[in-house]
Amino acid sequence: MLRLWGGLATSRVGVDLDPRQGFAPSLTSACLSLPQMPGVTVKDVNQQEFVRALAAFLKKSGKLKVPEWVDTVKLAKHKELAPYDENWFYTRAASTARHLYLRGGAGVGSMTKIYGGRQRNGVRPSHFSRGSKSVARRVLQALEGLKMVEKDQDGGRKLTPQGQRDLDRIAGQVRG
Numbered sequence: 001m002l003r004l005w006g007g008l009a010t011s012r013v014g015v016d017l018d019p020r021q022g023f024a025p026s027l028t029s030a031c032l033s034l035p036q037m038p039g040v041t042v043k044d045v046n047q048q049e050f051v052r053a054l055a056a057f058l059k060k061s062g063k064l065k066v067p068e069w070v071d072t073v074k075l076a077k078h079k080e081l082a083p084y085d086e087n088w089f090y091t092r093a094a095s096t097a098r099h100l101y102l103r104g105g106a107g108v109g110s111m112t113k114i115y116g117g118r119q120r121n122g123v124r125p126s127h128f129s130r131g132s133k134s135v136a137r138r139v140l141q142a143l144e145g146l147k148m149v150e151k152d153q154d155g156g157r158k159l160t161p162q163g164q165r166d167l168d169r170i171a172g173q174v175r176g
Contacts, residue, residue: 040175042101042167053174054094054167058146059087065142066090078119078129089139096139097148100159101167107156111136 042050058064070089074082085091092115099114100106106114115131140157143149148163159167 039168040172042098042171045171045174047098049174050171051091051094051098054097054170055087055090057170058093059090063146064090064093065145067138073135074132075135076115076117076129076131078117089142092135093139093143096136097143097159097163097167100149100157101164104158105152105154105156108133108136108140110156111140 066089071086072082074080075088075092096111099111112130112133115136116129117131118126119129120126140149143163144151144157146163147160148166149157150160152158
């Protein structure tokens with residue numbers, strides 16, 4: 001139902017409608033009348049700062065099960081050396097959790113593609129090489145142990161509601 005007065009029409013929800021615009025509500029007035037969602041999500045913060053903060057949280061909690069071979073393993077076949085950072089497992093777990101937040105339903109194979117890179121073959125051409133499946137699998141299993149990640153019925157893994165809450169809370173701390 002529209003009520004006309006003074007050349008402008010007002011709809012039932014209280015949005016001013018201009019007859020010259022074909023009674024289409026203006027986007028700004030429609031958006032301003034909607035209730036605002038409080039809080040910050042992972043998409044709103046800098047990804048590097050977020051991953052560092054989440055890795056520090058995982059390390060401080062002490063609940064993440066870290067394999068004993070973390071100091072000797074390479075992260076992919078195209079890498080020459082093991083990572084320099086001794087806390088790389090926490091960083092990889094934080095990065096994996098962020099990827100699952102942004103794109104759920106990713107499994108071990110998807111993680112090997114995400115963490116792959118260029119294999120340099122000397123004088124021969126370079127080609128793409130996938131990351132380590134063992135590392136990706138162990139990181140996902142460790143996140144499952146924290147109840148942050150669960151297996152998806154369509155394949156792969158996804159964040160649990162508790163995991164999504166934790167990531168949003170840490171994003172709020174990074175933003176604030």
